[in-house]
Amino acid sequence: MRLPLNLAILVCFAVSIAAAPVLAVVTLDGSIAGDDYSLESVQTVESGLNNTTDNELNAAWAKIEGNVLYLTLTGNLASNFNKLNIFIDSVAGGENTLTNSTDFGGNNPSTDGWAGKHAGFTFDRGFEADYLLSLRNGFIAGPQFDVTFNSVGNATVIETSSDIFGGSLAGANPNVGASGLGIAFDNSNVAGVAAGDGPANQAAAIAVQTGLELAIPLAAIGSPGIGDCIKISAMINGTNHDYLSNQFLGSIDGEFPYGQINLGGDGEGTFTGTVGQINLNDNDYASGLQYFQVCIVPEPSSLALVGLAAAAFACIGLRRRK
Numbered sequence: 001m002r003l004p005l006n007l008a009i010l011v012c013f014a015v016s017i018a019a020a021p022v023l024a025v026v027t028l029d030g031s032i033a034g035d036d037y038s039l040e041s042v043q044t045v046e047s048g049l050n051n052t053t054d055n056e057l058n059a060a061w062a063k064i065e066g067n068v069l070y071l072t073l074t075g076n077l078a079s080n081f082n083k084l085n086i087f088i089d090s091v092a093g094g095e096n097t098l099t100n101s102t103d104f105g106g107n108n109p110s111t112d113g114w115a116g117k118h119a120g121f122t123f124d125r126g127f128e129a130d131y132l133l134s135l136r137n138g139f140i141a142g143p144q145f146d147v148t149f150n151s152v153g154n155a156t157v158i159e160t161s162s163d164i165f166g167g168s169l170a171g172a173n174p175n176v177g178a179s180g181l182g183i184a185f186d187n188s189n190v191a192g193v194a195a196g197d198g199p200a201n202q203a204a205a206i207a208v209q210t211g212l213e214l215a216i217p218l219a220a221i222g223s224p225g226i227g228d229c230i231k232i233s234a235m236i237n238g239t240n241h242d243y244l245s246n247q248f249l250g251s252i253d254g255e256f257p258y259g260q261i262n263l264g265g266d267g268e269g270t271f272t273g274t275v276g277q278i279n280l281n282d283n284d285y286a287s288g289l290q291y292f293q294v295c296i297v298p299e300p301s302s303l304a305l306v307g308l309a310a311a312a313f314a315c316i317g318l319r320r321r322k
């Protein structure tokens with residue numbers, strides 16, 4: 001059966017439009033549900049600081065859309081101001097070995113003492129941190145969730161934002177600080193990786209949907225562009241930045257030969273007062289890469305427009321063959 005030409009053109013346009021990808025808009029709610037994220041990293045070790053809903057990083061999910069990096073780390077964070085520290089390597093330069101604050105001979109801002117506790121801390125080769133997002137929740141006058149956004153390798157303090165959910169440990173705030181960060185936290189997970197020092201149940205880790213969800217404008221992290229890859233190293237540290245758990249993303253891939261379940265200050269689970277002795281290149285306690293990367297590619301929206309334009313030309317071509 002041959003369709004009348006006008007009808008054929010109409011069908012051509014309709015099929016082209018139907019075939020165009022539909023963009024899922026991220027909902028900032030502390031959950032990956034319905035957001036069409038890509039899985040970037042999965043936890044491989046059970047949590048050393050897990051008591052049902054204390055501290056665990058199950059998986060990292062991300063996508064970049066509209067010049068915003070959307071990043072969700074599923075899991076839990078204890079409500080005792082333990083730190084979820086997310087180091088970002090998004091531009092050239094930065095620090096592979098972290099230095100102290102400028103007050104003590106280093107290059108970093110003195111915000112909440114993190115730099116002094118990290119002086120000497122070394123990332124895997126190839127990771128040179130430019131920014132640090134430090135997130136925590138707990139009770140002072142009441143429940144609150146705080147975030148500090150630091151530059152790394154220069155003394156600029158970007159911003160500290162307290163009680164971003166207005167008297168709550170969890171919630172969503174689409175516009176935190178002058179950088180316009182979107183932050184949402186849902187601490188309701190009770191599944192995922194178990195407590196212990198063995199291999200994690202990775203299927204259980206992938207199945208967790210809730211945790212910390214971030215919307216980071218690329219302009220806030222040095223404006224990386226198409227073709228650039230943003231490296232991210234996330235880890236849970238103690239309240240004073242001085243005792244590292246075993247929960248990293250990219251995760252620690254391997255055994256813990258010292259029989260400990262957390263890295264502590266020396267990689268062997270000992271409290272030393274700082275984490276400056278930690279070297280993530282040391283395969284005794286940090287095998288694998290403790291970072292993952294998200295690369296910036298042309299957006300589906302622009303590809304879809306190109307596709308639609310091509311389809312429109314094809315449809316018009318049909319008409320011209322009349």
Ligand SMILES: [Ca+2]
Nearest residue numbers: 027029031032
């Ligand atoms: Ca979401």
Ligand SMILES: [Ca+2]
Nearest residue numbers: 091093094128
């Ligand atoms: Ca860098």
Ligand SMILES: [Ca+2]
Nearest residue numbers: 280286287288
């Ligand atoms: Ca490593």
